[in-house]
Amino acid sequence: MKLYNSIGPNPHVVRMFIAESGLDIETIEVDLMSGENRQEEHLKRNPSGQMPALELDNGNFLAEISVICEYLDELNGHSNLIGKTPEQRAETKMWFRRIDLQIVEPLINGFRFSEGYEFFKDRLHLIPQASDDLKAIAQERLKWLDEQIEGKQYICGDRLTLADIHLYCFLNFGATVGQSIDPSNKNIVDLYSRLDSLESASA
Numbered sequence: 001m002k003l004y005n006s007i008g009p010n011p012h013v014v015r016m017f018i019a020e021s022g023l024d025i026e027t028i029e030v031d032l033m034s035g036e037n038r039q040e041e042h043l044k045r046n047p048s049g050q051m052p053a054l055e056l057d058n059g060n061f062l063a064e065i066s067v068i069c070e071y072l073d074e075l076n077g078h079s080n081l082i083g084k085t086p087e088q089r090a091e092t093k094m095w096f097r098r099i100d101l102q103i104v105e106p107l108i109n110g111f112r113f114s115e116g117y118e119f120f121k122d123r124l125h126l127i128p129q130a131s132d133d134l135k136a137i138a139q140e141r142l143k144w145l146d147e148q149i150e151g152k153q154y155i156c157g158d159r160l161t162l163a164d165i166h167l168y169c170f171l172n173f174g175a176t177v178g179q180s181i182d183p184s185n186k187n188i189v190d191l192y193s194r195l196d197s198l199e200s201a202s203a
């Protein structure tokens with residue numbers, strides 16, 4: 001297998017997941033800054049033109065980070081990162097989906113529609129007037145998540161999962177583009193620092 005990798009929080013999620021899984025997968029760099037990911041060669045790997053993409057041994061490709069991670073975990077015999085039982089897997093996917101739709105999407109689009117405007121204007125349909133509201137939604141939902149994880153070590157209790165990794169990588173990115181964690185979200189701040197101390201965080 002080969003991971004087509006680049007800068008950005010989405011590839012970071014997959015790299016951190018691979019590191020936490022103890023897997024070793026060859027990576028091939030794609031230059032996102034120059035738009036190599038939007039060229040024909042990469043569109044054959046992922047018609048969405050986005051990063052990352054996983055090439056399988058039979059030459060087929062997978063994209064979408066949760067799909068890649070779930071596939072790897074299944075091959076790896078089902079770890080805690082996705083879940084060892086149907087209920088654990090459902091719990092992980094439930095939290096991943098909440099975090100993805102309610103926090104990550106507004107955070108990243110808030111960035112793309114403002115600070116990222118020049119970079120993304122020829123790649124995506126941008127809505128600059130929505131930027132401030134999207135950033136506010138991400139912050140509101142983070143506050144909600146802060147209440148949900150009170151007393152928990154990780155989002156799914158004592159189990160480190162893809163949901164934590166997803167949240168961590170996007171909060172890490174958010175901090176670099178003016179969307180830092182509100183320090184009053186003490187549980188999120190603590191969770192972030194627990195995840196930041198993992199060796200896999202720098203993958």
Ligand SMILES: N[C@@H](CCC(=O)N[C@@H](CS)C(=O)NCC(=O)O)C(=O)O
Pocket residue numbers: 007008009010011032037038049050051052063064065066123
């Ligand atoms: N839903 C996709 C999102 C992928 C994505 O947005 N990737 C970013 C990198 S963090 C990208 O390729 N950006 C450059 C571009 O859109 O041209 C996934 O789960 O993989």
